[in-house]
Amino acid sequence: MEPSILSLVIEALLKVAFVIGLVMGGVTYMTWVERRVAGIIQDRLGPNRVGFAGLLQPIADGLKFLFKEDIIPPHVYKPFYILAPTLIFVPSLLGSTVIPFGDSIHLFGRDIQLQVANLNVGILFIFAMSAMGVYGIALAGWSSNNKFSLMGGLRSSAQLISYELAMGLSVVGVLMVTGSLRLNEVVESQSGFHWNAFTQPIGLLCFVVAAFAETNRAPFDLPECESELVAGYHTEYSSMKFAMFMMAEYANMITAAALMVTLYFGGWQVPGLSKAALSPLAVSLIQVGAFLFKTAFFLFLFVWVRWTLPRFRFDQLMDLGWKALFPLALLQIFITAFCILRGWL
Amino acid sequence: MLVINLIAFVAIFSALMVVFHRSPMVSVVFLIVNLVCIALFFLFLHAQFLFAIQIIVYAGAIMVLFVFVVMLLNLRKEEELLPGWRVQRALAYLGGPLLVGALWTALWRRGRSSEAFPGSFGSGFGTAEDIGQLLFNDYLFQFEAASVLLVVAMIGAVVLARRKES
Numbered sequence: 001m002e003p004s005i006l007s008l009v010i011e012a013l014l015k016v017a018f019v020i021g022l023v024m025g026g027v028t029y030m031t032w033v034e035r036r037v038a039g040i041i042q043d044r045l046g047p048n049r050v051g052f053a054g055l056l057q058p059i060a061d062g063l064k065f066l067f068k069e070d071i072i073p074p075h076v077y078k079p080f081y082i083l084a085p086t087l088i089f090v091p092s093l094l095g096s097t098v099i100p101f102g103d104s105i106h107l108f109g110r111d112i113q114l115q116v117a118n119l120n121v122g123i124l125f126i127f128a129m130s131a132m133g134v135y136g137i138a139l140a141g142w143s144s145n146n147k148f149s150l151m152g153g154l155r156s157s158a159q160l161i162s163y164e165l166a167m168g169l170s171v172v173g174v175l176m177v178t179g180s181l182r183l184n185e186v187v188e189s190q191s192g193f194h195w196n197a198f199t200q201p202i203g204l205l206c207f208v209v210a211a212f213a214e215t216n217r218a219p220f221d222l223p224e225c226e227s228e229l230v231a232g233y234h235t236e237y238s239s240m241k242f243a244m245f246m247m248a249e250y251a252n253m254i255t256a257a258a259l260m261v262t263l264y265f266g267g268w269q270v271p272g273l274s275k276a277a278l279s280p281l282a283v284s285l286i287q288v289g290a291f292l293f294k295t296a297f298f299l300f301l302f303v304w305v306r307w308t309l310p311r312f313r314f315d316q317l318m319d320l321g322w323k324a325l326f327p328l329a330l331l332q333i334f335i336t337a338f339c340i341l342r343g344w345l
Numbered sequence: 346m347l348v349i350n351l352i353a354f355v356a357i358f359s360a361l362m363v364v365f366h367r368s369p370m371v372s373v374v375f376l377i378v379n380l381v382c383i384a385l386f387f388l389f390l391h392a393q394f395l396f397a398i399q400i401i402v403y404a405g406a407i408m409v410l411f412v413f414v415v416m417l418l419n420l421r422k423e424e425e426l427l428p429g430w431r432v433q434r435a436l437a438y439l440g441g442p443l444l445v446g447a448l449w450t451a452l453w454r455r456g457r458s459s460e461a462f463p464g465s466f467g468s469g470f471g472t473a474e475d476i477g478q479l480l481f482n483d484y485l486f487q488f489e490a491a492s493v494l495l496v497v498a499m500i501g502a503v504v505l506a507r508r509k510e511s
Contacts, residue, residue, distance in 0.1 A: 121396070132405065141416070142412075150416060
């Protein structure tokens with residue numbers, strides 16, 4: 001039966017709602033996880049008063065942001081100052097749309113792909129969105145008309161150009177093995193325990209490091225570096241505009257974590273699940289659960305690293321990007337190409 | 346169709362703003378908008394690969410460099426117009442109409458002939474597979490020659506920019 005347009009629209013809307021809900025929910029609760037884990041790592045408690053174990057803290061924070069006075073300093077360039085939070089937030093949400101969070105699921109008499117958009121350039125789309133995200137930071141830094149903000153904006157543009165290269169190159173190995181830019185084909189090629197993490201450890205290392213730099217997370221959070229730049233590019237922002245920068249950072253983190261899982265850790269694949277005699281629906285749900293679990297682990301890794309490693313100096317950051325990650329990523333490409341030629345992969 | 350017209354309008358508007366706005370930063374941002382519009386045209390032509398590459402390379406990497414330079418110079422006072430060279434002005438008056446004329450002729454010709462593109466694009470035009478075939482099979486030599494040229498230019502830039510070790 002050919003599905004009607006109405007049902008397709010409803011399906012698409014449901015998927016969009018699900019993914020945005022998931023990302024936004026993740027963003028909300030990552031702030032809580034971050035503060036709690038930071039507390040545990042630093043041998044203190046973290047927010048634990050609002051609701052059970054502090055679980056309502058993000059809601060309280062959100063309300064506080066909404067009701068705070070929105071101050072626009074008189075010396076800013078208004079059009080860009082107002083535009084910048086949107087420019088950084090929208091691409092961070094869009095990036096998550098091409099990530100497959102499960103195999104196709106059979107519901108109401110038809111197969112539903114658990115992915116908002118199955119683009120044939122999926123991975124490139126994510127890179128494009130992360131490239132667009134830079135402008136939010138750069139414009140926020142420039143339009144604030146403040147030395148600290150400007151330095152933050154400059155640092156972020158330099159950092160993002162440098163690490164985009166390493167990130168793009170480290171993924172090439174995976175794409176060579178898969179032979180496709182579609183992310184669900186990347187996942188399908190990693191059935192069982194054929195995870196790319198085992199065959200391409202150098203690429204994985206480069207990708208993870210570059211992802212930390214691309215999301216502006218410690219130890220690479222030079223653009224906002226509070227010990228040198230007050231708060232970097234968002235020094236002049238207050239209330240919900242400031243919150244949008246934070247939300248974009250966490251949304252980017254979620255996309256990056258999901259991408260690590262998709263490219264290197266088998267996405268929604270659960271080894272040995274096909275042998276267990278389960279109904280198709282149960283299998284699908286377990287796969288979605290496995291994807292979310294793996295992503296949650298990498299999100300935890302982001303937090304863990306932030307509260308463990310000290311920040312780099314800016315020249316060290318550039319050295320690492322250009323002199324270590326870039327050649328290593330190239331090396332991974334050569335190794336992968338050699339293995340493919342010899343028929344080992 | 347409506348969407349395409351809208352994008353075309355935005356593209357032309359942003360291109361004009363690049364030229365006419367006085368603040369260099371605003372010009373750069375409108376140039377980004379313009380390049381994104383062109384990427385969207387690629388998307389509507391089903392050339393998804395070109396769309397992604399256009400955004401990553403032009404609207405992303407190259408324009409970040411522009412933004413970077415404008416921010417570094419931070420020319421607020423540049424808003425007062427610099428008087429250009431006389432030669433520059435003369436060339437502008439000459440070159441502008443010539444370019445418009447050339448484009449107009451090209452569009453005119455294209456409008457009249459029904460077969461606008463003799464080597465018509467296949468259905469896979471602009472996908473990663475098709476461009477890979479073109480670059481690495483059909484035009485391998487030209488592609489490699491261009492990349493060697495770029496590498497040479499890059500090495501030259503590095504040599505020029507390197508500080509003298511004293």
